[in-house]
Amino acid sequence: MQRGPERTTARGQPFGDDGIPMIAPIIAPDEQPEPPPLHALQADLIAVLVAVSSGAPRVMTLEGGRALPSGPFELGHRSLQSGLRAWVERQTHHPLGYVEQLYTFADKDRGGEGGARTISISYLGLTREMSGGEGGWRSWYEYFPWEDHRAGVPPVIGGLVAPALAGWSAAAPSRAERDHRRQRAITAFGLDDQPWNEEMTLQRYELLYEAGLVPEAHRTATAADKTVPGTTMMGDHRRILATGVARLRAKIKYRPVVFELMPDTFTLLQLQRCVEALAGRTVHKQNFRRLMEQQELVEETGELTSEGIGRPAKLFRFRHAVLAERAFAGTKLPLARP
Amino acid sequence: MQRGPERTTARGQPFGDDGIPMIAPIIAPDEQPEPPPLHALQADLIAVLVAVSSGAPRVMTLEGGRALPSGPFELGHRSLQSGLRAWVERQTHHPLGYVEQLYTFADKDRGGEGGARTISISYLGLTREMSGGEGGWRSWYEYFPWEDHRAGVPPVIGGLVAPALAGWSAAAPSRAERDHRRQRAITAFGLDDQPWNEEMTLQRYELLYEAGLVPEAHRTATAADKTVPGTTMMGDHRRILATGVARLRAKIKYRPVVFELMPDTFTLLQLQRCVEALAGRTVHKQNFRRLMEQQELVEETGELTSEGIGRPAKLFRFRHAVLAERAFAGTKLPLARP
DNA sequence: GTCGCTATACTCAGTTTGAGCATATTTCGA
DNA sequence: TCGAAATATGCTCAAACTGAGTATAGCGAC
Numbered sequence: 001m002q003r004g005p006e007r008t009t010a011r012g013q014p015f016g017d018d019g020i021p022m023i024a025p026i027i028a029p030d031e032q033p034e035p036p037p038l039h040a041l042q043a044d045l046i047a048v049l050v051a052v053s054s055g056a057p058r059v060m061t062l063e064g065g066r067a068l069p070s071g072p073f074e075l076g077h078r079s080l081q082s083g084l085r086a087w088v089e090r091q092t093h094h095p096l097g098y099v100e101q102l103y104t105f106a107d108k109d110r111g112g113e114g115g116a117r118t119i120s121i122s123y124l125g126l127t128r129e130m131s132g133g134e135g136g137w138r139s140w141y142e143y144f145p146w147e148d149h150r151a152g153v154p155p156v157i158g159g160l161v162a163p164a165l166a167g168w169s170a171a172a173p174s175r176a177e178r179d180h181r182r183q184r185a186i187t188a189f190g191l192d193d194q195p196w197n198e199e200m201t202l203q204r205y206e207l208l209y210e211a212g213l214v215p216e217a218h219r220t221a222t223a224a225d226k227t228v229p230g231t232t233m234m235g236d237h238r239r240i241l242a243t244g245v246a247r248l249r250a251k252i253k254y255r256p257v258v259f260e261l262m263p264d265t266f267t268l269l270q271l272q273r274c275v276e277a278l279a280g281r282t283v284h285k286q287n288f289r290r291l292m293e294q295q296e297l298v299e300e301t302g303e304l305t306s307e308g309i310g311r312p313a314k315l316f317r318f319r320h321a322v323l324a325e326r327a328f329a330g331t332k333l334p335l336a337r338p
Numbered sequence: 339m340q341r342g343p344e345r346t347t348a349r350g351q352p353f354g355d356d357g358i359p360m361i362a363p364i365i366a367p368d369e370q371p372e373p374p375p376l377h378a379l380q381a382d383l384i385a386v387l388v389a390v391s392s393g394a395p396r397v398m399t400l401e402g403g404r405a406l407p408s409g410p411f412e413l414g415h416r417s418l419q420s421g422l423r424a425w426v427e428r429q430t431h432h433p434l435g436y437v438e439q440l441y442t443f444a445d446k447d448r449g450g451e452g453g454a455r456t457i458s459i460s461y462l463g464l465t466r467e468m469s470g471g472e473g474g475w476r477s478w479y480e481y482f483p484w485e486d487h488r489a490g491v492p493p494v495i496g497g498l499v500a501p502a503l504a505g506w507s508a509a510a511p512s513r514a515e516r517d518h519r520r521q522r523a524i525t526a527f528g529l530d531d532q533p534w535n536e537e538m539t540l541q542r543y544e545l546l547y548e549a550g551l552v553p554e555a556h557r558t559a560t561a562a563d564k565t566v567p568g569t570t571m572m573g574d575h576r577r578i579l580a581t582g583v584a585r586l587r588a589k590i591k592y593r594p595v596v597f598e599l600m601p602d603t604f605t606l607l608q609l610q611r612c613v614e615a616l617a618g619r620t621v622h623k624q625n626f627r628r629l630m631e632q633q634e635l636v637e638e639t640g641e642l643t644s645e646g647i648g649r650p651a652k653l654f655r656f657r658h659a660v661l662a663e664r665a666f667a668g669t670k671l672p673l674a675r676p
Numbered sequence: 677g678t679c680g681c682t683a684t685a686c687t688c689a690g691t692t693t694g695a696g697c698a699t700a701t702t703t704c705g706a
Numbered sequence: 707t708c709g710a711a712a713t714a715t716g717c718t719c720a721a722a723c724t725g726a727g728t729a730t731a732g733c734g735a736c
Contacts (some may be wrong), residue, residue, distance in 0.1 A: 032420060041380060041381060073379075075455060079445050080442065080444045104459055106381070106411065106415075106417060107416075119381055180662065183662045183663070186663070187663070284694070284696095285713095286695085286716085308703090309702070309703055309711080310702055310713030311713050312713090313714060313715090315713095324521045325521070364685085384686085431719060606684095622727095623682095624726085625724070644733095646681095646736080647733075649681080649682050650682090651682075652683085
């Protein structure tokens with residue numbers, strides 16, 4: 001949506017998801033009676049850094065694709081977000097553009113042993129540049145092969161996921177629980193002719209986890225035939241990635257964030273392909289451009305593309321002005337007039 | 339939306355906003371090389387606890403309405419959420435039902451002096467019960483008088499807010515900055531016949547903060563005539579409250595969370611009044627009930643109300659089944675068929 | 677019995693949305 | 707050179723959705 005810090009809070013700090021400022025304000029700290037500090041507490045910052053290239057949504061990884069960029073929040077950091085930026089830029093040599101917070105957790109079972117507790121704060125970042133460099137960019141469908149429905153329902157669903165989930169449902173201790181599991185599998189994966197909902201990425205991953213169908217669910221090595229394909233990651237990084245995918249898929253529908261992933265000028269088909277890559281499903285071409293035009297999100301540059309086959313397409317650019325003009329918030333209540 | 343922990347993650351933990359699990363999973367913690375712990379780090383949990391009664395959306399407060407319930411995250415807490423529940427229940431003697439995370443921040447200017455840093459993790463909680471008890475329930479419109487548009491545009495906007503913002507805009511250092519400020523004020527507050535967007539609660543508060551029109555923006559006491567009416571709070575609690583209001587106003591439109599605030603059975607008018615209280619604006623009655631019926635969110639109990647004036651209304655209850663049946667995620671992309 | 681109030685049914689036009697048809701330009705290969 | 711293949715773009719159409727209004731029903735109070 002914005003390039004750099006365009007939408008900002010009263011303190012000049014950028015807004016994130018749902019209009020929530022990414023950084024905390026400057027407030028006179030004088031009244032709250034602070035309780036004694038907690039020992040051995042630390043905070044980790046974890047980034048889901050996304051770009052789209054050659055038709056695939058890519059995520060920046062480390063350790064041969066097994067980890068997301070992350071690092072501890074340090075005393076020197078001005079804010080959580082600046083701490084994150086510092087770490088990611090050091091680890092990936094890649095500047096961070098748009099950033100929004102995903103989620104914070106601090107489970108007892110995580111973190112170091114002994115009394116230490118780790119708070120994990122995850123972020124979603126979007127970028128256009130693709131320096132390659134570290135070579136850590138991976139298609140997120142390597143991690144979630146069942147999520148790409150652009151070429152129809154992927155065979156892994158009918159072939160592996162559905163039967164495995166059926167077995168898990170059947171193994172439920174009670175009839176009610178069995179029906180509940182079935183229902184959840186059906187809605188999450190669009191079985192039984194239920195519609196596929198691309199935004200349920202996290203629920204699907206969690207369902208597979210609960211059913212023991214992803215290796216992360218086991219503390220010991222598991223037979224490969226008992227799990228569903230897809231690259232695993234350290235700790236719960238794959239779950240954080242699923243959170244980022246779900247958030248981004250939801251967000252592109254009501255906020256113009258796709259443009260963060262596009263070059264300055266682009267054709268409508270390129271834009272469409274980008275959206276399709278993220279959503280994991282195809283879009284009706286004519287309706288897509290109708291939508292783009294009537295929302296006035298883009299404007300023609302006046303130029304045409306020459307590259308590629310077929311009739312040359314008009315080049316467009318994002319209308320940054322809409323960020324100031326419009327509010328971007330869905331209204332679904334039947335409002336009465338004043 | 340759900341009562342108690344109905345939608346849960348693979349680890350049996352409840353989902354929060356956007357399907358994000360509220361609690362972190364149980365994962366084998368063995369590979370990540372943990373960096374040295376940060377000294378003097380602590381985490382605060384802050385709750386925006388909401389209920390609706392007698393036509394007003396209420397928030398649980400402490401300290402005579404000047405603070406939100408909060409407390410430190412402690413080693414003994416199983417998770418952030420359970421820590422929050424413990425604190426809130428101890429402070430307010432009020433059980434917590436539906437809970438979702440709002441935002442986490444850790445600004446350098448906040449927290450204790452010296453090297454100590456505080457991470458603030460805020461939550462939104464919804465409840466039906468209204469024990470009164472501590473007497474800490476306040477209408478959130480006490481804090482944001484400009485947010486209640488149920489009886490038309492509140493006079494404080496035309497009388498105070500708009501002129502003050504106009505002055506702030508005029509005082510901008512450059513022409514571009516002046517236009518930008520004007521534009522922001524217009525879209526945020528629905529001036530110049532722009533539509534009012536009730537979801538922009540946070541942006542409005544932040545705008546007033548930036549313009550120096552709320553006392554929190556000043557480190558020293560300010561002349562009352564330079565600020566806009568509305569009860570202030572400690573630190574940035576009012577900003578957190580604004581975040582919660584904005585989140586809830588957005589959420590009631592795409593997830594059936596209103597029912598968390600309703601008694602078990604209710605009339606459609608009661609439900610409508612609850613939505614109106616939260617949204618701060620009125621709703622077209624006939625269309626509202628059409629929406630409720632066609633979405634099959636409620637079912638008749640078969641009984642009628644006798645209390646009150648006018649024709650008795652049918653009583654309804656929330657159809658908990660829809661939580662299992664449906665996915666609840668807006669689709670706004672023009673999707674193609676397979 | 678009429679008034680004030682709320683409940684509920686129905687209508688209607690304008691807009692949005694999903695889907696398809698048709699035509700215009702290019703490149704590429706036979 | 708011509709057509710096939712691929713892309714761009716304009717237009718239509720019906721179903722669904724939405725905002726807003728009209729009409730009628732049932733109840734208590736006076």
